[in-house]
Amino acid sequence: MSLVVYLAAVVFGLSCLVLFRRPRSRLTLSTCVAILLGSLVFVCSAPLTLATVNRLTGVPNFGAPLTYCMMSAYSCSLLVLLINWRGGSRARVRRRVLRSVAAYTLLGVALVVLFALADTRTERLTDLDTYYADTPYMRVMIVLYLAGHSAATLAMCAVCVKWGREVTGLLRTGLRLILAGNLLDVVGFQLTKYTALGARWTGHDLDFLSTSVAPPMASLAALTCASGFVLPRLLPAAGAQWRGLDLHRRLGPLWRLVRFASTAPEQPYSWWRLPRERLRWREMSIHDALLALAPYFDDGVRERAHGAVLSAGGTDRLARPAGEAAMLADAARRAAAGEEPPAVPSTHRLRATEVSGTGELVELARALDDVTAAGADRNGTVRAAHG
Template identity: 40%
Template sequence: MNAGTAYLCSAGGLFFATVIKLLALRKNPRDPLLRAVTATLFIGALLFVTAAPPNLAVINETLGIPNIAAPIVYSILTTFDGVTIVLLIHWRGNDDPRVTLRQTRLCLTTYAAVVVAIFVLFALGDAPVERLRDLDTYYSGTPWIREMILLYLAAHSVAAVTMVILSWRWARKVPGTLKLGLQLIAVGAACTFAYDLLKYTAIFARWFGHDWDWLSTNVAFSLAGFSAFLVAAGFLLPSIGQGVGSRFRALRRFRLLQPLWLEIRPEIPATSPPPMPWWQPVEHRLMQRERDIFDAVLRLTPWFERATGATVYALALAEHSESRRARSEADASVIARAVMQRRSAAPTVAPELRWTVSSTEDSDDLLSMSAAMLRSPRVELVRQSTARVEHRA
């Protein structure tokens, strides 16, 4: 793969990550952290677009100044470094907003000064021969251009080390996909620092009369795209993992509620919307299932018998001594009995003798009631006794 294609592939990956964040930004346009992540990914993509050797030639030709693309790319890279550090500062947060603001201003001011200095040094220097791949080593001994190259590399190295430290320290304090994302950013930043070391080595070799340019043009080049991929993946992973995790939890809850939903399904009015098909968002299907359960519980209230609930509660409590679980079993047995009695009789339970189903008030209790509906022997016993009574009647 040639240099231009590789850089453009890296740019494509970062643009793809930017699009993912833009889609999320449409749903939450006022989220400052989301805007910052989107801007950072876009600047990274812009960096690889401008740094591709064919595009360097286009920039030089368009502006009519040999090698003018170099300070432009260096300034975009420096901007990316500064914005990335600021993003990590805000992402982590601080108990004192004044500290965050002070750190942000210091970082942005420093890197803005570096951007200005890069263009000043380029203007002071003389780089008449266009170099698209090896400008760093070719002009490593040229006054002012040499200083410009060392300045951008130094700023890049400081940013890489800062990112490694911030990411790794924070990763030790957080779990899950956020931890993994921070570790990816730290590894990507470490690769970035290795990129700088290779550049330094090739430049120093030139100063001592050796030709180690391949370290800069080949090895360092390979690390650039890899490190960008890791950093982009690190920023994307927490939000993607959070979304996947949220959907997985919703799907798990949807499935665990199925026994309860099947039990009360005869009480869902025919005029209610039919169950959503499987391709609909699981969050919407879960909301519909929970709504069906709540509506059915309200419709069955006149058939809730306190004696049944109290008996099952006492038996369950005596067996496993867990009051919340016992309450869920009692609620499940009352609902199971009410469903069977409603099919054949008008409500006969006086208001003062009705059982109050409370397991629908807490999400965990609702799941426990659904599990009891499927597995509790006491709920099954209530079903059998109710069936025998109805059969004799």
């Protein structure tokens, strides 16, 4: 059980790495604090952690108030997150945050005092809530920590429902996931705890709800919430990397033709380099190679290819990249063979070197691929005719 709880804590906590991009943003900071405190709740509630804390302090069940205070801090962080979401003047936000912190600090103090007054000499690592449900002071302590957590999660649910109607796209999806996670917490963790406690108070035994159902539901709820926090930021970044991978691949024909002429430092291959980084390096190297091949450009080759496309019924939009691709292929052939540049230097500038962005390079690569394919077809036809 401890391994599952620790795994949930690690996954929940790692979502901060995706969110922590702008450390000066109050919203980002409050989100990360909430996630980290939620992770610490899982760590503190694991039976192995509870046993270790009890042994180190020499106080049976000392891990209980530690976990409950950590959960209260997590609940407070949810309210602070809501306050920062709602926004407003800095003074108003600060005032609301201080009130929330003060309220949950008093709750934490009350939990510690009630634990000190209670008789908890029997160590319970997995069923403390139900075992001490009828014990003076402890039952009040248990209800208080659950009530504090319920108040925060229900407030979060209300805000997610309200804002879910006002936003669209990934933000709405993220809010729905956060709402689903909090509802799982309310129904799967809190309601089962309340039910198990109520059964104890009425002389029945439904302890399995508290010991076997509530913990995994709490883990699932936390992971669902984490995905809601992360999704609006992770998916756009993942989409950008996927587009970078596609553009990197589409620049392949152009890169294979001109790579010999590039003087840019070669990028060492590393499996961890992201596609966008590889794309930037390939763009830089291609531009460097195009500059090196510019003295070999022949306007005659470009104009003939340009005219051939127009004669075949093509538009100037198609003829321009075809002409430039033919001229570039001829220049690369001359440079690779060690030939002299044309006697009359070209004054034409490739559109790919005049316009920023990857789009023109991709268009040139596509046209170059067509020119290469057409040349291969012509060569094959000639060989067949002489065969």
